Amino acid sequence: MITKNSNASGDCVIELKDAHVSFGDVVAVDKLSFQVNPGERVAILGQTGAGKSTIMNMLVGALAATSGTVRVVGLDPVADWHALRGKIAVAFQDARLLPWRTAHANVEMGLQFLGVDRRKRRDIAAEWLERVGLGHALTRYPHQLSGGMRQRVSLARALSVDPGVVLLDEAFSALDEATSVQLRGDFVRLAQTEKFTALIVTHSIEEAFEIADRVIVLGRPAKVMATYDTAEYDFSEPGSFETLRKTVSEMMRA
Numbered sequence: 001m002i003t004k005n006s007n008a009s010g011d012c013v014i015e016l017k018d019a020h021v022s023f024g025d026v027v028a029v030d031k032l033s034f035q036v037n038p039g040e041r042v043a044i045l046g047q048t049g050a051g052k053s054t055i056m057n058m059l060v061g062a063l064a065a066t067s068g069t070v071r072v073v074g075l076d077p078v079a080d081w082h083a084l085r086g087k088i089a090v091a092f093q094d095a096r097l098l099p100w101r102t103a104h105a106n107v108e109m110g111l112q113f114l115g116v117d118r119r120k121r122r123d124i125a126a127e128w129l130e131r132v133g134l135g136h137a138l139t140r141y142p143h144q145l146s147g148g149m150r151q152r153v154s155l156a157r158a159l160s161v162d163p164g165v166v167l168l169d170e171a172f173s174a175l176d177e178a179t180s181v182q183l184r185g186d187f188v189r190l191a192q193t194e195k196f197t198a199l200i201v202t203h204s205i206e207e208a209f210e211i212a213d214r215v216i217v218l219g220r221p222a223k224v225m226a227t228y229d230t231a232e233y234d235f236s237e238p239g240s241f242e243t244l245r246k247t248v249s250e251m252m253r254a
């Protein structure tokens, strides 16, 4: 059976094989290979300049790899961008809401682009705002919302199209810690109920280990330094996360 998380061949949802990107003499991504399996949440963790945005740009079809291959649900994001519409959704660090549209109308946007009829998209958008805890704020404009609320609208907009793949590009980085922790928890719960596959790009070690099933640590330029299966770690032991954080941040600086 083909579900929203699988592709025709039933293989992994995201696959990079020796993906290499250089801008003149600057290597941004160094023959990077990794896979994300259906239903998995994978974090790509790297410090500033590690090539995270470049990876994201390749996944959304905004940039072609200099060499190697990039596939999302078996498709080439550059050549097959049209076929990927509605299958992939992105939430960014800044919520990117249209200031002249209400929260409700902002969430409707993705559905509008996909041609969903007016009544249906109004219902779906309202339902999603309810699910992210903003059922009371449908008619508010972005400037009437807090940063956390704006990011919730952005998440609702991303998820409302029922995408198989969700990309988070530092989506919680600009929020205060308490709001960020709350949103990360909500995101994990939504990923579990909606069963989408997620790739989370972040520089935050806490965020990566909190959200993801698997954490891929990048060096600079982007290459895999280590991969952690987060289920194998028990951070209830005092100091255990601090020890891991030290190891991981050294790798990220390498």
Ligand SMILES: Nc1ncnc2c1ncn2[C@@H]1O[C@H](COP(=O)(O)OP(=O)(O)OP(=O)(O)O)[C@@H](O)[C@H]1O
Pocket (backbone or CB within 6 Å): 023, 026, 027, 028, 046, 047, 048, 049, 050, 051, 052, 053, 054, 055, 203
């Ligand atoms: N269009 C470009 N032209 C030239 N160099 C670029 C271009 N885009 C990115 N780079 C370089 O590629 C490297 C990786 O950049 P990238 O923006 O992908 O890193 P990043 O991990 O997203 O960083 P940050 O966390 O600071 O956003 C950097 O050395 C950057 O200067």
